[in-house]
Amino acid sequence: MQATARLNNLPSVQQKLVIKRLHLRPLPVARLAKYTALVVHVSSASTTEVRQLTSSVPSRLIGHQLRVHLCHYRSELFRFSLTL
Numbered sequence: 001m002q003a004t005a006r007l008n009n010l011p012s013v014q015q016k017l018v019i020k021r022l023h024l025r026p027l028p029v030a031r032l033a034k035y036t037a038l039v040v041h042v043s044s045a046s047t048t049e050v051r052q053l054t055s056s057v058p059s060r061l062i063g064h065q066l067r068v069h070l071c072h073y074r075s076e077l078f079r080f081s082l083t084l
Contacts, residue, residue, distance in 0.1 A: 034071060034072075035069040035070055035071045036069070036070045037067065037068070037069060038050060038067070038068040038070060039065055039066070039067055039068070040065065040066050040068050040077075041064075041065055041066075042057055042061045042062050042064050042065070042066060043062070043064060044062055046058070046059045046061070046062055048058075048066060048077070050067070050068050050070060050075055051070070053075070055075070057077065057078070061079065064079060066073075066078060066079050067079075073075075081084075
């Protein structure tokens, strides 16, 4: 930690930081969604397919449309306000 702080305080590094800060833009006010929202149809086999990934759902949902929040590492299925 001390070595990093010492190096960051060098005049040459400080000059580079000033130049970089001139090019920085402010962060957006609104946060971006951490998922992609999709709508899928439940097939007669009680399955849904999202981007070539087939998932099984309860048979009572056959014929319904579900909202999918596709995250980096998982998918969440919603019917109205219920999480499945």
